[in-house]
Amino acid sequence: MKVLLTVLDGISDRPIKKFDEKTPLKKSDTPNLDHLARSGVNGILDPISPGIRAGSDTAHLSLLGYEPRDIYTGRGPLEASGAGIKVKKGDLGLRCNFATKENNEVVDRRAGRISNTSELVKSINEEISEIEGVKVFFKESTGHRAGLVLRGKNLSNKITDSDPKKPHKEPKKIKPLEKEAKKTATILNQFISETEKILKDHPLNEKREKRGDLPANTVLLRGAGKVPEIDNIKTKYGIKGGLITATGLIKGIGKICGLDIIEVPDASGSVDSDIVAKAEKTLEVIDDYDFILLHIKGGDEASHDGDPEKKVKFLEEKIDPAMKKIVNNLDNENVVKAVTADHTTSSELKDHTGDPVPLTINSSNVRKDEVTKFSEETYKGGINRIKGRNLMPILLDLANRTEKYGA
Amino acid sequence: MKVLLTVLDGISDRPIKKFDEKTPLKKSDTPNLDHLARSGVNGILDPISPGIRAGSDTAHLSLLGYEPRDIYTGRGPLEASGAGIKVKKGDLGLRCNFATKENNEVVDRRAGRISNTSELVKSINEEISEIEGVKVFFKESTGHRAGLVLRGKNLSNKITDSDPKKPHKEPKKIKPLEKEAKKTATILNQFISETEKILKDHPLNEKREKRGDLPANTVLLRGAGKVPEIDNIKTKYGIKGGLITATGLIKGIGKICGLDIIEVPDASGSVDSDIVAKAEKTLEVIDDYDFILLHIKGGDEASHDGDPEKKVKFLEEKIDPAMKKIVNNLDNENVVKAVTADHTTSSELKDHTGDPVPLTINSSNVRKDEVTKFSEETYKGGINRIKGRNLMPILLDLANRTEKYGA
Known part of the structure; x- marks a missing residue:
């Protein structure tokens, strides 16, 4: 049966x-x-x-x-896998939001409910494939969502989120919650700052701003977890x-x-x-x-x-x-x-x-x-x-x- | 109460x-x-x-x-204990069937439903009490059934059965499922071949064949398990x-x-x-x-x-x-x-x-x-x-x- x-x-x-x-x-x-x-x-x-x-x-x-x-250590690897990243045991996965930042404040956690971020993701992937010897995989999901995966040695999910959760707050720096997580936090903060550089003058954002939509000029990370065996x-x-x-x-x-x-x-x-x-x-x-x-x-x-x-x-x-x-x-x-x-x-x-x-x-x-x-x-x-x-x-x-x- | x-x-x-x-x-x-x-x-x-x-x-x-x-690692030690063997922690126990083999094929897994095997068991015990430094205990149970116990060092229950389960199949060689089980498999295969020699011309089997009953000329082993503490x-x-x-x-x-x-x-x-x-x-x-x-x-x-x-x-x-x-x-x-x-x-x-x-x-x-x-x-x-x-x-x-x- x-x-x-x-x-x-x-x-x-x-x-x-x-x-x-x-x-x-x-x-x-x-x-x-x-x-x-x-x-x-x-x-x-x-x-x-x-x-x-x-x-x-x-x-x-x-x-x-x-x-x-x-x-289960966090929702991140499940979302990243759902977005289509082929995760492996030991990978670190995170949930991402494309968001809008003005004067270092998140004004919209969903970047004006942007519906298609594939052009942005493509540009990010062209520029970032590795940080400090750790492989980086990034993929869009539905709407403003995306998945991020780090693959490499000595990664830890014991870190804080960058997502402030509420609007009109500063995005948070990702902090390690244990000594072994320092490297992971550094890589992720670097990923965010490099991504912001790529998004700043991205043609898609220029188009959005021209027609009065909020630009997707940053990414917020949360839900870090390790892919289980x-x-x-x-x-x-x-x-x-x-x-x-x-x-x-x-x-x-x-x-x-x-x-x-x-x-x-x-x-x-x-x-x-x-x-x-x-x-x-x-x-x-x-x-x-x-x-x-x-x-x-x-x-x-x-x-x-x-x-x-x-x-x-x-x-x-x-x-x-x-x-x-x-x-x-x-x-x-x-x-x-x-x-x-x-x-x-x-x-x-x-x-x-x-x-x-x-x-x-x-x-x-x-x-x-x-x-x-x-x-x-x-x-x-x-x-x-x-x-x-x-x-x-x-x-x-x-x-x-x-x-x-x-x- | x-x-x-x-x-x-x-x-x-x-x-x-x-x-x-x-x-x-x-x-x-x-x-x-x-x-x-x-x-x-x-x-x-x-x-x-x-x-x-x-x-x-x-x-x-x-x-x-x-x-x-x-x-619980297998039914063997429980059956052997039930048959009357005084098992000790660490013993390896197995279930046995007396069976009938012809041309290297099991023709009856129950040796014509033989009802009393005590004479056969007695002869086997007279000949076999130790193999490769490991003590051997064998005892009849109801009908065609018997219990077998090995007592010694480095025994393992990670072995295959010799019982082919279905009639008209060859009895299987007992194989180790882990490296440490090699000795156990060797001892048990030797037990089977020595037993077959004892049973071959046993007076009880000669009597059975004379009256048209199937001889109990082999034993089939299965259900290996260690006696738990x-x-x-x-x-x-x-x-x-x-x-x-x-x-x-x-x-x-x-x-x-x-x-x-x-x-x-x-x-x-x-x-x-x-x-x-x-x-x-x-x-x-x-x-x-x-x-x-x-x-x-x-x-x-x-x-x-x-x-x-x-x-x-x-x-x-x-x-x-x-x-x-x-x-x-x-x-x-x-x-x-x-x-x-x-x-x-x-x-x-x-x-x-x-x-x-x-x-x-x-x-x-x-x-x-x-x-x-x-x-x-x-x-x-x-x-x-x-x-x-x-x-x-x-x-x-x-x-x-x-x-x-x-x-």
Whole structure:
């Protein structure tokens, strides 16, 4: 049997006052998600462990069966990998923003929401390929984002960010947090100053300024982390896995874990994304894989915007029609279908919280329970409460793809 | 208070299509098991951890509170101990089959299901007691089975099996999987060739061939493992424990953990076993012990045979009458009675699966819940979901036999 794991990013929530204490999941009319719950086995899942506020990165690592405490040092290498840099074990990765600086003050952390930085990146790469004997890889990602990777000896992720996080602040000098990180900090500060020289009179910035747009005249760095050494999915579980996502960070995790990235042109990672197209792509490729991770982002965005109505709308008008495709086309004799979230995102707090998330597993061989709706009330089901890293062993066992431990 | 832990080997199952999606436990009429659940506290238990397909050996170690990942290297030493070899820490143990070889091909892995090999074992022991300075211990077990132990320096369990597993294959040469295992592989290959010389013209084999039975003219080795260093039950928990089982492997685990093996002549480890005799033996000896592990095997056998009806029959006609003895004779003021399984065995897959198993704990001091039947639906009970290694601390706490941790 194959496994399809659908992760509804941040779909879980806390009770919403104006929804009469219902969560968006509980308020939504989602007959297809509910069908999966009603004919499946249900429970709740702590992405990391109870009460821990997971990021999407640490949660996805955990859902894939890795122990983030052993391998996660920062978001940088995952973003850099997602941007398309072929990272290697031991590389130092960072997240970058193109930004606008005036009088040594960051006036816009996103450089007027610049949408295409490839010309800038090209110029930077022409000038900078090595600093102090350390190789430098730089690549644009979506919008104002980019990834930076350093490859060489004695690099450390124990450094501060240059990103001041808020506008109208000076960009910070990157500082070492341990003696061994001095060299890394020096290289990165040099990267920033050399980049600023390249960007200062760049033709693209001149064009932007002429038409009244903010110039992308600096880069802000944050999220330094080392690329971990991990067994990929193939080695770990003996399966061929694919990933469908529009989110760079999740792509980066997929690449590091050895999942094939399956592109869907009309998927955007926002509430306007074509989720049915993602479901259709899943149906198209599932025969080529043992395992597909289908990641759907919009619900998280709605919560970060503090808009639970948008979350309900996204659930009813985007997610559930996509689930209908899956329910109608993947039979439960051949595919173990699981639906969960990577973390709770509170629409009132506009941020992730440490609450558990719902989990439904649907296949012909599960012990069905009495849960009838996919919501935070799946706690009443037969799975009770598990941790993120327990999920893959359960799904692969149901798919009859595991080795016996002992005799 | 005393503790009686009844382990119904492989009794848990997945939904059975021809049972209208009921499991054998759910389908069975077992008033006495159900009485224990109805007046007890219930939950589900992951023998190792969620989704992990446990063997009976790793599961029993876990149920006794040991961490198999720290101590388990293979089934061999447990089988050898179960056969009666007094194993010591560091010994290398292997499982053996007497088999029939013709033209260098294994024609029967069980030597015509030979029932008594003690004469063969005696001859082998007369000839072989040491190879290359390493002591050799060999002992017959039930039927065609035997245990082999090597005692000496620099032995390794990182070797391949000689058993080809399927008939009409050549027996394999034992090969080292690491450099340090070369000596062990050499000794074992020499043991096999010397044994074959002894068996070739053995009077018992001549007799067998005369009456048309297959000769036991070779031994097949597998399941190499080192005898672990573990605290026995007495040291670990301060209790005197006894074990009632008809299964060699479980006896071996009991011996290694310091449980007294209590024999019941009419117990066979099969569906035809006299389980009531085991319950009666339990009543007879419980005054001499703080803890009894009562192991009942037949349900697992029925599942491995793909026969859920046989499992139901065994539950109704063998297990439940034995439980009646226990319910009627061990009052819940004096004995904490727990019933669980070591793993799920799917009657449709005919093999172990990673699903959780039911758990009932019955004593006067438990917080009773609303569960009314001993089945996989014990997930609704007050224990929720625990791991195998959590069970002993819970049972010993209810028996008021534990030390406070802290003040």
